[in-house]
Amino acid sequence: MSEAIGAAMASWPGPRTPYLPLEGDVAGVWRAVRDGERVELRADPAWPLPPGVTPGARGAAVLRVTDRVVPLGERTAVVRPASLTVGVGASRGVPADEIVGLVRHTVREAGLSHLSVAELATLDTKADEPGVAAAAARLGVPLRSYPAGELARVEVPSPSGTALAAVGTPSVAEAAALAAGGELLVRKRKSAPEGRAAMATCAVVRRAGGSGPDRCVKPGARRIVVLPCFLLSGVLPDRCRHRAAVRAAVRPEPDIRPTEVVGAAGKLYGLVMKRHREADEGDLRMNCDSCVHRIALPGFEDTVGLPRAAAPAPR
Incomplete structure (x- = not known):
């Protein structure tokens, strides 16, 4: 087990792996590997793992694979799987800062790591909004879009007649998040800017196993x-x-x-x-x-x- 993790960590030059983000006491886990100690792998459902890493028995150091916020103690490192899709609804002219702030706050409040956000998803007519595209770029994730007809077929807990009349689908944020499948973790949330109405909504889905x-x-x-x-x-x-x-x-x-x-x-x-x-x-x-x-x-x-x-x- 230590040899496998050592081979993988040798290719991890910084805080982000070539495949998945990594945080915590990376140096402490690496020292355990270098010194020949047993390193434990604790994985949530089978996210794709870096090459060379396989599950093993309990050890003095821990490598975790999870999208949840967990205690980062000494000699514990966490690999963040690309497991979350954030659906985004937006008004015309929405600032990128408002979307980015809403996404990060919503993910954090749900006990999830923003490093596991894999993509933003939205209505196709919203994908050209400069603020939406800039938010995806700021978060370092791709932007996926769907036509209104496809989103209208997705069952959601918070449909809106107003949205249906305005854009042709009763839901944007929740439907876009759920369009590719998965588990709805956070229902639609609105941004809360000071002094004006909200211009952004978001919902969070843990993506279905993609392998x-x-x-x-x-x-x-x-x-x-x-x-x-x-x-x-x-x-x-x-x-x-x-x-x-x-x-x-x-x-x-x-x-x-x-x-x-x-x-x-x-x-x-x-x-x-x-x-x-x-x-x-x-x-x-x-x-x-x-x-x-x-x-x-x-x-x-x-x-x-x-x-x-x-x-x-x-x-």
Whole structure:
């Protein structure tokens, strides 16, 4: 365990890793590794971990993986997974400072780390607002946008008739945060500037497990084979196999088995590209990530196995 963490930490030149932010007593954990002491890894649900780090037994130093604010004692370092999506609603002319301040305050008040904010999400007509784009840049995260029709289909706890009349969707902040899936941690909050009305809202979602194995588990997979689809071996295939191994170590079920590099398998790559084209062109019959007919769900029991386009409307 110490050798694995030592190899990983050797590539972490500063407070941020090449993959994930890092904070706490990094030097203390590094000294424990250098001196050959056991280092414990405490991980929240299987976030992608830096290469070379795997879960282990209790130790004198601790490396944690969490998006929550936790005590940072001596010889404790924390890796921050990119796990949070913040949905943002904004009025025309909103200042970037108002959005940034609202996001940081809301995340902090919820007991979460701003270092785990992975992206801002909003309505497509708001993405061109200078203040919204500048806020994403200030926070160092990408800005994702969705059309009103897509956001209008997302179920939210705080719909607004005023928003529906104004922009075509009953929710912006909550719907944008939830559009890609996940758990709503903070419902819509308004900014509180002095002397004028609020111009920004936000909501916070912990993103759904984004790894391939996690998406396979949802419809009931019990054995998963991870195929690194590359022509040659190298850093990226190694990272695929490593993440699969970490996922298997943190959650022993289902059975996950990574393979060697696939190599020049033209038929396999052709099938992958075919499925991508089907999804891009709206033919979702073979896309299990998007299909509600893969398993029996309340209200959809009679649609299991049917192509999505041919399925009856939900009752």
